[in-house]
Amino acid sequence: MSAKRGSRAVADALVDHARRVASEGIVQTGGAFTDVAEADAFVRARPEAFLIGVLFTQGIPAERAWAGPWLLAQRLGHFDLARLATETGEVARAIAAPPALHRFVRTLPRWISDAAARVLAEYGGDARAIWPDGESVAVVAERLRSFSGIGEKKAAMAVELLVRHLGVQLVGLEDGCVAYDVHVRRVFLRAGLATRDTPDAVREAARRVCPQEPGSIDLATWLIGRQFCRPSTPRCDECPLGSVCPRLTWIRPQGVGVRR
Ligand code: SF4
Structure with a gap:
């Protein structure tokens, strides 16, 4: 599989997952902003x-x-x-x-x-x-x-x-876009969707993944980063992108990925 086709497969899997997340009304883990x-x-x-x-x-x-x-x-x-x-x-x-x-x-x-x-x-x-x-x-x-x-x-x-x-x-x-959040960056970099860890590179990658609504993949990407693409113990075999992702798990962006 060529690098381009590989990236497209990851992008398509991410868009599909974002649709599932949206259709299920998920905001955080458990489906709410907060568990209170x-x-x-x-x-x-x-x-x-x-x-x-x-x-x-x-x-x-x-x-x-x-x-x-x-x-x-x-x-x-x-x-x-x-x-x-x-x-x-x-x-x-x-x-x-x-x-x-x-x-x-x-x-x-x-x-x-x-x-x-x-x-x-x-x-x-x-x-x-x-x-x-x-x-x-x-x-x-x-x-x-x-x-x-x-x-x-x-x-x-x-x-x-x-x-x-x-x-x-x-x-x-x-005109929407993903947030330059550490979880989002980690997923984009490890999945080969972005090759540089800069705000412009990550946003440009999001626009390539989903040109019509780049922001629509933000939450799904963040959730993948938080739940599966963990900094030191990624759970690639359970990850929604696991079957197509190149799994560049040695990449670790710096920062604190806490939001929403
Ligand atoms: S398959 Fe692994 S490296 Fe790729 S996004 Fe999922 S957890 Fe991260």
Whole structure:
């Protein structure tokens, strides 16, 4: 089999797997944002909780991150944007109280207050107005990136979760892309889909894999990286790409792959 045909076979297997993941409504392992049922419902039902959940998705396990908004609301006794915007000290104390809700006990409260203030000032207090149906993927990603604490990676992840798992009808899906996350990078590199570990190389590879909707493979790739393509003990024989992947398992991108 030629290298090109081999890469195409991996790409096709990845696209097929992404379709299965989407059809099964999987968000995390177990099918939810987080395994705390109330926290999962909170993030799904309240756009401002989803936005603040995105801020939590850094440096801690994903399930813990997505439980953050609900746990914060429990500790504060409210999830009122006006109070989140102005009572940064209270937010900080609630996040830092043992057991701390996050590693970033100094920066996260500031991000949360900034986000709450901006939703009030620029979106009429409704975070859903950041990602209205009919808006383009590119515009929504740009809006999200303009929030403190949301970079390219989180914005790409958030857009894909909105489209695939919260039913937001965005257009221009060809402009979406995978997040430059360590799990995604590991899979792309080991599966021979990307030959360089740079944001541009990984995104370009995603566009080759699925030109119509590059972002649609983001979650499936991340899940493969997390569940099967582990840094030191890859489970290639159980991996959805196992039958076609070249298994370049000695490749290990650096970084922390925690999000969603
Ligand atoms: S776990 Fe193995 S088969 Fe799956 S993507 Fe990683 S290297 Fe390929």
